[in-house]
Structures are given as C-alpha cells and as structure tokens.
Amino acid sequence: MEKLLDLLPQLGEAAWETLYIVAASLVFGGIAGLLIGLGLYVTRPGSILENRVAFTVINVLVNIFRPIPFIIFIAAIQPLARLVLGTGIGNGALIFAISIGAAFGISRIVEQNLLTVSPGVIEAARAAGAGPLYIVRTVLLPEALGPLILGYTFVLVVLVDMTAVGGYIGGGGIGNFAIQYGYRQFNPIVTWAAVLVVIVFVQLIQFFGNALARKIMRR
Amino acid sequence: MTDVVKSYPPSQKGGDPVVAIDGVSIEVEHGDVYGIIGYSGAGKSTLVRLVNGLEKATSGSIVVNGTEITSLKERSMRTVRGDIGMIFQQFNLFNSKTVAKNVAYPLEVAGRPAAEITARVTEMLAFVGLSDKAKNYPDQLSGGQKQRVGIARALATSPSLLLADEATSALDPETTSEVLSLLDRVNRELGVTIILITHEMDVIRSLATKVAVMDGGRIVERGDVFDVFSRPQNPASARFVSTVVQGVPSPVEVQTLRTRHDGRIVTFSFRDGNNSQAQVFLDLAATGIRFELVYGGINDIRGRAFGHLTLALQGEYAAIDAALARIGSYSEVTEVH
Numbered sequence: 001m002e003k004l005l006d007l008l009p010q011l012g013e014a015a016w017e018t019l020y021i022v023a024a025s026l027v028f029g030g031i032a033g034l035l036i037g038l039g040l041y042v043t044r045p046g047s048i049l050e051n052r053v054a055f056t057v058i059n060v061l062v063n064i065f066r067p068i069p070f071i072i073f074i075a076a077i078q079p080l081a082r083l084v085l086g087t088g089i090g091n092g093a094l095i096f097a098i099s100i101g102a103a104f105g106i107s108r109i110v111e112q113n114l115l116t117v118s119p120g121v122i123e124a125a126r127a128a129g130a131g132p133l134y135i136v137r138t139v140l141l142p143e144a145l146g147p148l149i150l151g152y153t154f155v156l157v158v159l160v161d162m163t164a165v166g167g168y169i170g171g172g173g174i175g176n177f178a179i180q181y182g183y184r185q186f187n188p189i190v191t192w193a194a195v196l197v198v199i200v201f202v203q204l205i206q207f208f209g210n211a212l213a214r215k216i217m218r219r
Numbered sequence: 220m221t222d223v224v225k226s227y228p229p230s231q232k233g234g235d236p237v238v239a240i241d242g243v244s245i246e247v248e249h250g251d252v253y254g255i256i257g258y259s260g261a262g263k264s265t266l267v268r269l270v271n272g273l274e275k276a277t278s279g280s281i282v283v284n285g286t287e288i289t290s291l292k293e294r295s296m297r298t299v300r301g302d303i304g305m306i307f308q309q310f311n312l313f314n315s316k317t318v319a320k321n322v323a324y325p326l327e328v329a330g331r332p333a334a335e336i337t338a339r340v341t342e343m344l345a346f347v348g349l350s351d352k353a354k355n356y357p358d359q360l361s362g363g364q365k366q367r368v369g370i371a372r373a374l375a376t377s378p379s380l381l382l383a384d385e386a387t388s389a390l391d392p393e394t395t396s397e398v399l400s401l402l403d404r405v406n407r408e409l410g411v412t413i414i415l416i417t418h419e420m421d422v423i424r425s426l427a428t429k430v431a432v433m434d435g436g437r438i439v440e441r442g443d444v445f446d447v448f449s450r451p452q453n454p455a456s457a458r459f460v461s462t463v464v465q466g467v468p469s470p471v472e473v474q475t476l477r478t479r480h481d482g483r484i485v486t487f488s489f490r491d492g493n494n495s496q497a498q499v500f501l502d503l504a505a506t507g508i509r510f511e512l513v514y515g516g517i518n519d520i521r522g523r524a525f526g527h528l529t530l531a532l533q534g535e536y537a538a539i540d541a542a543l544a545r546i547g548s549y550s551e552v553t554e555v556h
Binding site: 013077120121123124125126127128131134137139142143145161218 | 358372
C-alpha cells in the first residue's frame, strides 16, 4: 500500500498517457476507419457508387488486416513506423500502430452502422436529385449518427485495451504501469490500482457515449 | 414510354435474366392523374422508377417533358429529377432532420438561395396543413402527417410531375382519404401531373383519370378509369374491379344465389348516358313478372354512373323471354345459367 502511495505520480502520468494515446488513435484511426467504412458502404453492390472491383479490394484488405492479433501487428508494423516516423518505439509508434490496426476494425463497425440507414431514405435523396457525395454528407452520416456514436464508444473502449500492450515497444500508459510496477514487482495492489483506473475510464467513456447517442437519437 | 424493357441479370449463373418490365409503352399527358395498378411483383414500382432514372431501362425510349432520358448520364439525370417529385409507401423522410429541413432538402440540392428556401418551405407546409409542425421531427408525426411532409418535400421545387409509389398503402382508411384529397388538390390547384402506383383499386377510383393494369411486366389493359371500371376487358382488370365494385356475380356466387332464389337469374348492365334502369323496371312490371334484386349495385366514378343489377325473375317462361327481348333492344341483358 505504501508502495502504491509512492507510485501515485507515476500512476497519474500513466493514466494521462493512456488518455492521450487513446485520443490521438481515435482521431487518426477513427477518421481512417470512417473513410474505409464509407468506401465499403458506397461501393457495395446496389449502393450509390456501386463498384465491384473497389468493393472487393477494400473488403479483402479489411479481412486480411482485421484479424491479426494486435500484439503481433504492433511488431509487424514497426518497420513502417520507422519509415514514416523515424522511430519504431515510444508513444508515437504506439499511436501509429493502434491507428492503423484499429482503422480496419472501425471500418466494419462504420459499415454496419451505415447499413442501418433505410435504403428508401437514400432513394428519396437520389429522387431529389442529390449526388452520391452530397448524399453521404447530408443524409447518410446524419441519419446514422446515433448508431455511429455508439459504435465509436465501443471502439474507444477497445482502444483503451489496445494501449495496454504499449510497453512492448517502449510506450507508456496504464497497461505499462501495471506490468512494470505491479506484475513484475509482485505487487497486486499496484496492479489493481491500474485496473481501477481502467474501469473508471471505461465507465466514463460508456456513460458519455450513451448520453450523446441518446441526445442525437432523441430517445 | 415506348417499348421499354427492364431486365435484371439472372440471380444464378446460367439462369435466364429476370424481366421486370416487358415491352411497355405508355403515354401520360400533362394534367393526367395516371393510375398504374397491379399485384406485387407486376413490375409497377420498377416502371415508376424508370421515369426518374432511379432504375435504368435495358432498352426502349422514355421521354420526360421532351427530354429523352434513357441516354442521359447520371449527372444530367439529376437535373431532370429536379422537375420530378416522388413520394413513397414508407414516406422515406430524413429522421435526423426537422420537418422544415426535410421540405427544404430538394431546394438545397438545387442550390436555391436561403431566403427563397425559407419562403418556399413556409408556403409548402401551409399547403399541406402542417405549418405548426415545422420544428418537429418525423418520428413525432402520425403516418398521415408524414406522408403530407413527403408530399410537401416532393413538391418543394415546383415539379411538373409527381410519382406516387404506393403512397397510401401504409395508411389506415381515414388517413388514406385525407392524403388522396390532398393529392387531388395537388393535381387541380397546382396543375401537377401525377403517376400513381397502387394495388388498391379504391385509390384509382377516387383519384385517377386514366388507368393502366399491369400483370407480369406488361400492361394488359389501359384507358379511361370509367371505361375500365364499367367494362374491364382483361381477367386481371376484372379481378381488380371486382374488389371495389359488386358487378356480375361469379359462378360460385351464382350457385349461392340459386339456393336462395327460385326462377331465372338475369344481369342487367347500365352505363351512364341513359336512364334505362327506370325503363327496365317498368317493362318487367308491365308483364306481371315478379322480380327481386339479388346482387349488384350502381357505382359512381367522377360523377358518371354505371353498374350491374342481377335480378331473380319469376313468371311464365314465354313472358320472361318476351320481356328480356324487349329490354335487350335498349339495354345490356345477360342471363346467368
């Protein structure tokens, strides 16, 4: 217990790092995932920019990358991180890996939520003379916004989970703290302090996500 | 439309293509309320989507307001759609937008200035009687109100043509008549031509001026609503007419009539332009035949009457023959055997 009190500054810093890694990954991975998901949606057969080749390519790409366990992906993507960022370690490389790894998963969630929009509503927009990109901006995304927020809430929780292995490539965060000070030093109290912080994070994310979605969907 | 065909690729490899529209020619004139009736799968929804290019014709020619649209690229097709409004069975309102924003949408697509949009939205909401719902969301409205918003949205850009795809099929009878009378006003007051797709003959009866009956991707009968209702030529049309008009009894119904009534069963058919009904009854009464009305009725379509009255006649065989012969000289008589 005393040990934990000593470690409080480190815990605070780790918590802050997690928040910052998750937020940055959400921005990069979230936008990339949104674009890939939109690509899947608009090119699928019968959709507004139907394109069999493009759809197949995106679909296969997503299916290849999505199932790779993150701990392996983080190592596999390291050379690319070095190329792009100049370094394969640290929080920057971690954000890089999470953003790319999560983008493919997010794209499926985006695609599924877009598919909940009634095809009739899209047809009404087409009948009004709107073009595909205009429909995406003015109808598709606004109509799917509620479910999309719930989807991204789910994604945020997954991102918190992904940050936990950040220590492997020298990244920080609450997962690294738990392993370094709790697990490796045989101090379950420290580990559980980290767990508690994660629980609080997840609860807060879910609470605000649900509240926002409720507000958007007006129910 | 001339010789329009729409077929879809086969659902299985090596199968035959699915033909939804099989060589349809149809001419809708300015100011018409043209009803197209058919069962589900008859191809009528596809037909109406060919008119605004939501579906592309496989072959044939479609001319809208002088523009041949089958050869148009998607981009130029969008301009044509600005002059064609469309309403749907499931209303298809944008749930994330207020009523006013829904109505404004086609105007925003057309790039009209904001001041004009605001004025036009106010005007259209007043026309459909929903001025007080401008700030509401679609999920706060009843079905009838939703369809009225749909109509306001479809007419926002002042199109000359309105496509109504089963516009009342999801509504209860009372709301249906409310929406139908609104569509009637759209046609009469705004001079909008309406193409009306439905499977309900009642909708055709109360709104359409012309009707085409579709079956298996073809038009099997077409014409003035009065003509098709009073003298359907095709079995499919006759079935639709019989859903709203009690006309000639079917063989099954004749058997039931026979168990209840003695004598000969005869159907007299009447169409407007003569008052032969009174004469028929006079002639029957004069011969001393006992007669009883057992089936049928007189119907009114846009102020024109027609109908079939089936009577059970009792009396001397020869006297009945004579009376029928006399009546047959000025009216339509069919003896049911």
